[in-house]
Amino acid sequence: MRLLIVLSIIFAHGACDIADYYAKRAKLAEAENLLTVGGNYPLDHKETIVNRCLMQHKYRELDYAFDNPQYFNCSHHFFVYKNKMRESKVYKIIKNMPKGAALHVHDMALLGPDYVMNLTYMDNLYFCFKPDPVLSGNHLFLQFANQLPNKTCDTWQLISDARRDAKNVTEFDFNLRKHFTLVVDDPDTAYPAITDTWDAFMNYFTTIIPLVTYRPVWEQYFYDALKKYREDNLMYIEVRSVLPNLYELDGSTYDQIVTAKSYKKVLSRFIKDYPDFEGAKIIFAPSRYVGNAELDAYIETARSLKNQVPEIFAGFDLVGQEDKGKPLIDFVPKLLQANDLNFFFHAGETDWYGTQTDGNLYDAILLGTKRIGHAYALTKHPLLMKEVVEKDIGLEINLISNSVLSLVKDLRNHPLNTYVANGMPVVLSSDDPGAWEAEPASDDFYVAFVGASSRLSDLSLLKALGENSLKYSALEPTRKAAALRKLNFQWKRFIDNFDCSKY
Known part of the structure; x- marks a missing residue:
């Protein structure tokens, strides 16, 4: 009798311990989920119905890949799966979803081959x-x-x-x-190392530039790019531009201010034709392969842009392969004197750690950058991650670009998963989608959702990413508020008209 009493006490105590353990585990998981991007976005009744359909398809894709990892698209090169990816039901839902803005795209690669x-x-x-x-x-x-x-x-x-x-x-x-195009049948053979990829990438631009900088082509190209971005359910873009000198058939050329004004002229025409489109701004982004004298000229041009086309001028950046270009530290004295400009610096687009390249992250943050382009190496700098959160600096993430340009092969290993898990100020963009035949936004949203975020990440993440893209834009406060209202209206229309049977 005594033995039975003792055993019952032991089993009762064990059951209590197990129940307590599971409760603590569930509480930890719930708390961690609340930290993620979109984790504190509650879904209403209609959104929950859409989410149920979306997640059913996502789980089906990922569960199959878990059992058959060799077939998981996002573990391979983008060129291998980009066409097959677009057959995904998750992709088709994302394609139809309003996605806000693209804040990191370059002017010479907006459209494909x-x-x-x-x-x-x-x-x-x-x-x-x-x-x-x-x-x-x-x-x-x-x-x-x-x-x-x-x-x-x-x-x-x-x-x-x-x-x-x-x-x-x-x-x-x-x-x-x-x-x-950079797209080839066997990318691993064509681009065995990052230097090979970047050589081909730079060759692409030197080929494209004289073709698209013929003034009539330039203006039509930008108009058609805006149209394609709108068709991918974007309502606003910020274009990094070197502001090339446009030319005419007789060989005459125009200065960079004229190029900027051509952006403004085309944008005005486009918004007149498509008044639901919020607009565009340019970030003057010349090459980082320069000395201080050239940088002085860049800053002077940026200030002229700010004075002459303030409606479309967002700020200043320096571009080019970071591993080979001048680090920001070399330009700090000049850039400190240019604090009247808004900075949107590329920084940390590298696999290296403890180099001048990932060191650009220190200078970008200390110089007051509004956003960081790529920020790929940021996870190696925990104090800088805290600075990004405290200063609310947007992180412009371009997953497919990082894959194509040889930083990461398997997108499950992309640092975006860390940024999402920590609820950091992430915005998705597509960098140079024309060069690798990607869509303006849908492809990057899909690989972020399926390849570089949690299996459990749901519609709340996608909604938050869309809102972040406008929250961290260079729009003036009143326009930003109006754009967010417009996005919320588009989102509601998407939710109201959603039909799972179509997918």
């Missing part, structure tokens, strides 16, 4: 090839002109003539298109 190929059917476009000293094969040079160009090449020819004389026009265009 198919659009660029159409430009090669325009009149007065000359081309030539010269051996490329860096990449195997030849480099393509392009120039719009009303007569044979007399620079760079001795073998200029009108593309229209070459296409007419080609034995196989389809093959001619197929080979020409390769120069307008």
Whole structure:
């Protein structure tokens, strides 16, 4: 009898301990979830119905990948799965979802190779090839002109003539298109190291620049880019631009202020045609491969932009491969004197730790940057992570860019998962989607949701990311508030019209 009493006490105590353990575990998990981006966004009844459909499809995808990891898209190179990804039901839901703003995109890679190929059917476009000293094969040079160009090449020819004389026009265009994209069938072989990827990336820009800076092309290109971004359910963008000198058929060129004013002119026309679009701003972002004299000229240009086109001027940045470019520390004396400008610095776009490259994060923060471009190395700097939270500095995350440009292969290892888990001020963008044939926003939202956030992250995360993209924009406070109201209206319409059976 005594033994039975003792055993009952033991089992009762054990059951109590187990129940207490599970309760503590559940409390920890709940508290941790509340810390995440969107973790404190309660879903209403209609949002809960949408979320149930979304998560059903997400769980199905991820559970299959968990059991068959070799087929998990986001563990491979983007070029391998980008087309297959778009068949996903999760992707299709995200595609139809309002996504707010793109705050980190570059002007020369807003649109993809198919659009660029159409430009090669325009009149007065000359081309030539010269051996490329860096990449195997030849480099393509392009120039719009009303007569044979007399620079760079001795073998200029009108593309229209070459296409007419080609034995196989389809093959001619197929080979020409390769120069307008980084996408290849076997990226691991084509780009074995980051230097190979960046060499091809820089080659892409030197090819594209003379094609799109012909003034009529430039203006139509930007208009069509705005249209494509709107079609991907974005309502506002901030474009980093080197402000290239535009030119005419006779070879005459314009200064950078004229380029900025062309942005303003096109934007006004676009908003007149599509009044639901909130707008765009430019971040003047010249090369970081310069000395202090060139930096002085950059700052002077930025101040001229601020004075002459204040409606569209957002601020200043320096761009280029950080590992090879000048670190911000070299420019600190000059930049401290330019505190009348808003900074949006690229910083920490590197795999390295303890170098001048990830050291850019210190200077970007101390210089008062409003946002940090990429911030890939930030997780290696815990005190700087605290500074980012305390100063509410937006982190411009570009997952596909980081994958394509050889920083990370498996997106489960991307630092975004840490930023999301800690509820940090994250905004998603797409960097140079035209160069790798990505959508303006949907592709990055999908890989963030499926590949670089928790399996349990749900509609609340997507909603928060959309709102963050406007919260951390360079819009003036009243416009920002209006844009957030517009986004909330679009979100409500998306929720109200959602039909799970369509997916």
